[in-house]
Amino acid sequence: FALVLAACGGGSGAKSSEDYTKENPLVIKFSHVTAIDSVKGKSADYFAQLVDEKTDGRVKVEVYPSSQLYGDADELDALMSGNVHMIAPSVTKMVKLDPRWQYVDMPFLFQDAEHVQAFFDSEVAQSLFKADALASNDIMGKAFWPNGFKNFSSNKNPLVKPEDFAGQKFRAQAGKVLEAQFKALNAGSATISFGETYAALQQGTVDGTENPHNNFDTMKFYEVQKYYSTSAHGRLDYAIFVNKSFWEKMPEDLGKLVDEALAEATTYAQGLAADENAKSLEKIKSAGSVEVYEMSQAERDVLKEAMQPVYDEFADVITKELIDGIEALKK
Protein backbone atom coordinates (compact mmCIF):
# COMPACT_ATOMS: atom_id res chain seq x y z
CA PHE A 1 0.00 0.00 0.00
CA ALA A 2 2.83 2.37 0.89
CA LEU A 3 4.40 1.57 -2.46
CA VAL A 4 1.20 2.44 -4.30
CA LEU A 5 0.97 5.73 -2.41
CA ALA A 6 4.58 6.54 -3.19
CA ALA A 7 3.97 5.74 -6.85
CA CYS A 8 0.90 7.96 -6.97
CA GLY A 9 2.71 10.77 -5.26
CA GLY A 10 5.81 10.48 -7.39
CA GLY A 11 6.32 13.65 -9.39
CA SER A 12 2.74 14.85 -9.03
CA GLY A 13 3.52 17.07 -6.06
CA ALA A 14 0.69 15.44 -4.13
CA LYS A 15 2.87 14.23 -1.29
CA SER A 16 1.93 14.46 2.33
CA SER A 17 3.61 16.64 4.89
CA GLU A 18 5.70 13.83 6.43
CA ASP A 19 7.41 13.23 3.09
CA TYR A 20 9.28 16.49 3.48
CA THR A 21 12.29 16.63 5.72
CA LYS A 22 15.36 18.79 6.13
CA GLU A 23 17.20 16.29 3.93
CA ASN A 24 14.42 16.05 1.38
CA PRO A 25 12.70 19.45 1.45
CA LEU A 26 9.84 20.82 -0.60
CA VAL A 27 11.56 23.25 -2.96
CA ILE A 28 9.98 26.57 -3.98
CA LYS A 29 11.81 28.23 -6.86
CA PHE A 30 11.60 32.03 -6.70
CA SER A 31 12.98 33.91 -9.69
CA HIS A 32 13.50 37.66 -9.95
CA VAL A 33 15.44 40.18 -12.03
CA THR A 34 17.01 42.65 -9.60
CA ALA A 35 20.28 42.54 -7.67
CA ILE A 36 20.71 40.63 -4.41
CA ASP A 37 21.11 43.88 -2.46
CA SER A 38 18.03 45.57 -4.01
CA VAL A 39 14.78 46.08 -2.10
CA LYS A 40 13.29 43.07 -3.89
CA GLY A 41 16.44 40.97 -3.51
CA LYS A 42 16.66 41.55 0.24
CA SER A 43 12.95 40.89 0.75
CA ALA A 44 13.09 37.67 -1.29
CA ASP A 45 16.06 36.44 0.75
CA TYR A 46 14.32 37.37 3.98
CA PHE A 47 11.26 35.37 2.88
CA ALA A 48 13.51 32.36 2.17
CA GLN A 49 15.09 32.68 5.62
CA LEU A 50 11.70 32.91 7.34
CA VAL A 51 10.42 29.83 5.51
CA ASP A 52 13.53 27.92 6.54
CA GLU A 53 13.06 28.91 10.20
CA LYS A 54 9.32 28.30 10.34
CA THR A 55 9.41 24.91 8.64
CA ASP A 56 12.64 23.80 10.27
CA GLY A 57 14.21 23.37 6.85
CA ARG A 58 11.42 21.19 5.46
CA VAL A 59 10.58 23.82 2.86
CA LYS A 60 13.45 25.43 0.98
CA VAL A 61 13.01 28.60 -1.05
CA GLU A 62 15.62 28.75 -3.79
CA VAL A 63 15.97 32.40 -4.80
CA TYR A 64 17.37 33.10 -8.28
CA PRO A 65 18.18 36.86 -8.49
CA SER A 66 19.54 39.10 -11.28
CA SER A 67 17.64 37.40 -14.15
CA GLN A 68 20.02 34.45 -13.73
CA LEU A 69 17.28 31.88 -14.26
CA TYR A 70 14.62 33.87 -16.14
CA GLY A 71 14.51 37.50 -17.29
CA ASP A 72 11.64 39.86 -18.06
CA ALA A 73 10.83 38.15 -21.33
CA ASP A 74 10.25 34.70 -19.92
CA GLU A 75 9.66 34.71 -16.15
CA LEU A 76 5.89 34.95 -16.49
CA ASP A 77 5.80 32.02 -18.93
CA ALA A 78 8.06 30.07 -16.59
CA LEU A 79 5.59 30.69 -13.76
CA MET A 80 2.57 29.65 -15.81
CA SER A 81 4.22 26.43 -16.81
CA GLY A 82 5.42 25.73 -13.27
CA ASN A 83 9.15 25.88 -14.11
CA VAL A 84 9.36 28.42 -11.28
CA HIS A 85 6.82 28.67 -8.49
CA MET A 86 7.09 32.29 -7.49
CA ILE A 87 7.98 35.61 -9.16
CA ALA A 88 7.80 39.25 -8.04
CA PRO A 89 7.58 41.28 -11.24
CA SER A 90 7.19 44.99 -11.46
CA VAL A 91 3.42 45.03 -12.01
CA THR A 92 3.84 46.87 -15.33
CA LYS A 93 5.05 43.59 -16.77
CA MET A 94 1.67 41.96 -16.07
CA VAL A 95 0.31 44.01 -18.97
CA LYS A 96 0.69 40.81 -21.00
CA LEU A 97 -2.24 39.34 -19.09
CA ASP A 98 -4.27 42.35 -18.01
CA PRO A 99 -3.73 45.96 -19.19
CA ARG A 100 -5.11 47.36 -15.93
CA TRP A 101 -1.78 46.63 -14.21
CA GLN A 102 -0.48 49.70 -16.00
CA TYR A 103 -2.28 51.75 -13.33
CA VAL A 104 1.21 51.93 -11.80
CA ASP A 105 2.56 53.83 -14.82
CA MET A 106 -0.09 56.54 -14.85
CA PRO A 107 1.96 59.70 -14.33
CA PHE A 108 1.81 61.28 -10.88
CA LEU A 109 -1.12 59.08 -9.78
CA PHE A 110 0.34 58.35 -6.36
CA GLN A 111 1.05 61.13 -3.89
CA ASP A 112 3.52 59.43 -1.55
CA ALA A 113 4.51 56.07 -0.06
CA GLU A 114 1.55 56.16 2.37
CA HIS A 115 -0.83 56.52 -0.55
CA VAL A 116 0.77 53.49 -2.22
CA GLN A 117 0.44 51.46 0.99
CA ALA A 118 -3.22 52.47 1.37
CA PHE A 119 -3.75 51.17 -2.15
CA PHE A 120 -1.97 47.87 -1.41
CA ASP A 121 -4.29 47.40 1.59
CA SER A 122 -7.43 48.24 -0.39
CA GLU A 123 -10.17 46.23 -2.06
CA VAL A 124 -9.28 48.03 -5.30
CA ALA A 125 -5.85 46.42 -5.29
CA GLN A 126 -7.30 43.02 -4.41
CA SER A 127 -9.66 43.29 -7.38
CA LEU A 128 -6.64 43.01 -9.69
CA PHE A 129 -5.84 39.61 -8.20
CA LYS A 130 -9.37 38.39 -8.95
CA ALA A 131 -9.05 38.69 -12.73
CA ASP A 132 -9.84 35.51 -14.69
CA ALA A 133 -6.66 36.06 -16.70
CA LEU A 134 -4.62 35.01 -13.66
CA ALA A 135 -6.53 31.89 -12.61
CA SER A 136 -6.95 30.71 -16.20
CA ASN A 137 -3.17 30.84 -16.60
CA ASP A 138 -2.65 28.93 -13.34
CA ILE A 139 -1.39 31.97 -11.48
CA MET A 140 -2.41 33.43 -8.14
CA GLY A 141 -1.55 36.91 -6.83
CA LYS A 142 -0.49 36.85 -3.19
CA ALA A 143 0.89 40.21 -2.05
CA PHE A 144 2.13 43.64 -3.03
CA TRP A 145 5.71 44.74 -2.36
CA PRO A 146 6.76 48.35 -2.91
CA ASN A 147 9.86 49.71 -4.54
CA GLY A 148 9.58 53.44 -5.14
CA PHE A 149 9.05 56.46 -7.32
CA LYS A 150 10.79 56.44 -10.69
CA ASN A 151 13.19 59.13 -11.82
CA PHE A 152 14.43 60.04 -15.27
CA SER A 153 18.04 59.81 -16.39
CA SER A 154 19.85 60.54 -19.65
CA ASN A 155 23.20 60.80 -21.34
CA LYS A 156 22.22 63.79 -23.48
CA ASN A 157 21.24 66.62 -21.16
CA PRO A 158 19.61 67.30 -17.79
CA LEU A 159 15.90 66.43 -17.83
CA VAL A 160 13.79 69.03 -16.08
CA LYS A 161 11.39 70.71 -18.50
CA PRO A 162 9.20 68.77 -20.97
CA GLU A 163 11.24 70.11 -23.92
CA ASP A 164 14.41 68.55 -22.45
CA PHE A 165 13.13 65.10 -23.47
CA ALA A 166 12.50 65.87 -27.14
CA GLY A 167 14.15 63.52 -29.62
CA GLN A 168 15.70 61.24 -27.00
CA LYS A 169 15.06 57.54 -26.77
CA PHE A 170 14.31 55.89 -23.43
CA ARG A 171 14.35 52.35 -22.21
CA ALA A 172 10.87 51.31 -21.01
CA GLN A 173 9.79 48.24 -19.06
CA ALA A 174 6.74 47.27 -21.09
CA GLY A 175 3.36 48.41 -22.32
CA LYS A 176 1.62 51.18 -24.18
CA VAL A 177 1.22 53.52 -21.21
CA LEU A 178 4.96 54.05 -20.80
CA GLU A 179 5.25 54.45 -24.55
CA ALA A 180 2.57 57.16 -24.40
CA GLN A 181 4.30 58.82 -21.46
CA PHE A 182 7.46 59.32 -23.51
CA LYS A 183 5.47 60.29 -26.59
CA ALA A 184 3.79 63.05 -24.55
CA LEU A 185 7.30 64.41 -24.00
CA ASN A 186 8.13 64.09 -27.74
CA ALA A 187 10.53 61.28 -26.95
CA GLY A 188 10.76 57.72 -28.18
CA SER A 189 11.03 54.51 -26.19
CA ALA A 190 12.01 50.89 -26.55
CA THR A 191 11.09 47.93 -24.40
CA ILE A 192 14.33 46.43 -23.11
CA SER A 193 14.54 43.82 -20.40
CA PHE A 194 15.96 44.94 -17.07
CA GLY A 195 18.95 42.62 -17.36
CA GLU A 196 19.95 44.21 -20.67
CA THR A 197 19.42 47.83 -19.68
CA TYR A 198 22.96 48.57 -18.45
CA ALA A 199 24.44 47.44 -21.79
CA ALA A 200 21.80 49.35 -23.76
CA LEU A 201 22.67 52.56 -21.90
CA GLN A 202 26.39 51.93 -22.22
CA GLN A 203 26.21 51.22 -25.94
CA GLY A 204 23.86 54.11 -26.63
CA THR A 205 21.01 51.92 -27.92
CA VAL A 206 18.92 54.26 -25.76
CA ASP A 207 19.81 57.65 -24.27
CA GLY A 208 18.05 57.31 -20.97
CA THR A 209 15.83 55.35 -18.62
CA GLU A 210 13.55 55.68 -15.60
CA ASN A 211 13.85 53.79 -12.33
CA PRO A 212 13.59 54.16 -8.57
CA HIS A 213 16.81 55.27 -6.86
CA ASN A 214 17.38 51.76 -5.52
CA ASN A 215 17.38 50.08 -8.94
CA PHE A 216 19.52 52.87 -10.40
CA ASP A 217 21.99 52.34 -7.57
CA THR A 218 22.06 48.54 -7.29
CA MET A 219 22.33 48.09 -11.08
CA LYS A 220 25.02 50.80 -11.22
CA PHE A 221 23.17 52.66 -13.98
CA TYR A 222 24.92 55.81 -12.67
CA GLU A 223 28.08 54.49 -14.33
CA VAL A 224 26.47 54.73 -17.77
CA GLN A 225 24.27 57.82 -17.37
CA LYS A 226 25.31 61.48 -17.07
CA TYR A 227 22.18 63.20 -15.75
CA TYR A 228 19.64 62.13 -13.15
CA SER A 229 16.53 64.10 -12.10
CA THR A 230 14.42 63.34 -9.05
CA SER A 231 11.22 63.53 -11.07
CA ALA A 232 9.26 60.96 -9.03
CA HIS A 233 6.81 60.92 -11.93
CA GLY A 234 5.51 57.40 -11.53
CA ARG A 235 5.78 54.29 -9.41
CA LEU A 236 7.55 50.99 -9.74
CA ASP A 237 6.02 48.37 -7.45
CA TYR A 238 5.82 44.62 -7.31
CA ALA A 239 3.26 41.92 -6.82
CA ILE A 240 4.03 38.38 -5.75
CA PHE A 241 2.59 35.77 -8.06
CA VAL A 242 2.73 32.05 -7.49
CA ASN A 243 1.92 29.02 -9.58
CA LYS A 244 -1.61 28.18 -8.45
CA SER A 245 -1.56 24.39 -8.75
CA PHE A 246 1.81 24.15 -7.06
CA TRP A 247 0.67 26.34 -4.19
CA GLU A 248 -2.60 24.52 -3.71
CA LYS A 249 -0.85 21.15 -3.70
CA MET A 250 1.45 22.05 -0.82
CA PRO A 251 0.57 20.03 2.29
CA GLU A 252 -1.76 22.22 4.32
CA ASP A 253 0.45 22.62 7.40
CA LEU A 254 3.51 23.60 5.37
CA GLY A 255 1.50 25.87 3.08
CA LYS A 256 0.20 27.70 6.14
CA LEU A 257 3.74 28.34 7.41
CA VAL A 258 4.88 29.51 3.97
CA ASP A 259 1.94 31.92 3.77
CA GLU A 260 2.81 33.22 7.25
CA ALA A 261 6.39 33.79 6.12
CA LEU A 262 5.14 35.63 3.04
CA ALA A 263 2.96 37.91 5.17
CA GLU A 264 5.97 38.73 7.39
CA ALA A 265 8.29 39.25 4.41
CA THR A 266 5.66 41.58 2.94
CA THR A 267 5.67 43.71 6.10
CA TYR A 268 9.47 43.70 5.94
CA ALA A 269 9.49 44.80 2.28
CA GLN A 270 6.97 47.51 3.02
CA GLY A 271 9.16 48.84 5.83
CA LEU A 272 12.37 48.64 3.81
CA ALA A 273 11.55 50.29 0.50
CA ALA A 274 11.44 53.99 1.37
CA ASP A 275 14.62 53.83 3.50
CA GLU A 276 16.60 51.87 0.94
CA ASN A 277 15.57 54.30 -1.79
CA ALA A 278 16.64 57.28 0.33
CA LYS A 279 20.02 55.63 1.00
CA SER A 280 20.43 54.84 -2.68
CA LEU A 281 19.88 58.49 -3.66
CA GLU A 282 22.77 59.44 -1.36
CA LYS A 283 24.93 56.74 -2.95
CA ILE A 284 24.08 57.94 -6.45
CA LYS A 285 25.06 61.48 -5.46
CA SER A 286 28.31 60.41 -3.86
CA ALA A 287 29.27 58.16 -6.78
CA GLY A 288 30.18 61.41 -8.53
CA SER A 289 29.70 60.00 -12.02
CA VAL A 290 26.19 61.32 -12.60
CA GLU A 291 24.92 64.88 -12.16
CA VAL A 292 21.88 64.79 -9.86
CA TYR A 293 19.24 67.47 -10.25
CA GLU A 294 16.71 67.68 -7.41
CA MET A 295 13.43 68.76 -8.94
CA SER A 296 11.04 71.11 -7.18
CA GLN A 297 7.32 70.43 -6.89
CA ALA A 298 6.65 73.28 -9.31
CA GLU A 299 8.91 71.64 -11.90
CA ARG A 300 7.15 68.31 -11.39
CA ASP A 301 3.80 70.03 -11.88
CA VAL A 302 4.93 71.21 -15.32
CA LEU A 303 5.85 67.62 -16.27
CA LYS A 304 2.51 66.41 -14.92
CA GLU A 305 0.65 68.85 -17.13
CA ALA A 306 2.66 67.73 -20.16
CA MET A 307 1.81 64.09 -19.43
CA GLN A 308 -1.96 64.66 -19.22
CA PRO A 309 -2.49 63.09 -22.70
CA VAL A 310 -1.65 59.72 -21.12
CA TYR A 311 -4.84 59.99 -19.03
CA ASP A 312 -6.89 61.06 -22.04
CA GLU A 313 -5.72 57.98 -23.92
CA PHE A 314 -5.59 55.32 -21.21
CA ALA A 315 -8.11 56.15 -18.49
CA ASP A 316 -10.62 53.74 -20.09
CA VAL A 317 -8.07 50.94 -20.45
CA ILE A 318 -6.98 51.20 -16.81
CA THR A 319 -10.66 51.65 -15.94
CA LYS A 320 -12.36 54.48 -14.15
CA GLU A 321 -13.02 52.19 -11.21
CA LEU A 322 -9.31 51.65 -10.62
CA ILE A 323 -8.16 55.23 -11.23
CA ASP A 324 -10.93 56.78 -9.14
CA GLY A 325 -10.42 54.11 -6.49
CA ILE A 326 -6.74 55.02 -6.22
CA GLU A 327 -7.45 58.77 -6.26
CA ALA A 328 -9.95 58.31 -3.44
CA LEU A 329 -7.25 56.82 -1.19
CA LYS A 330 -5.20 60.03 -1.27
CA LYS A 331 -4.96 61.73 2.14
Ligand code: LMR
Ligand atom coordinates in the same frame (compact mmCIF):
# COMPACT_ATOMS: atom_id res chain seq x y z
C1 LMR B 1 12.63 47.37 -14.47
O1 LMR B 1 12.55 46.57 -15.42
O2 LMR B 1 13.09 48.50 -14.55
C2 LMR B 1 12.13 46.91 -13.14
O3 LMR B 1 10.92 46.29 -13.34
C3 LMR B 1 13.08 45.94 -12.51
C4 LMR B 1 12.54 45.50 -11.19
O4 LMR B 1 12.09 44.38 -11.10
O5 LMR B 1 12.58 46.32 -10.26
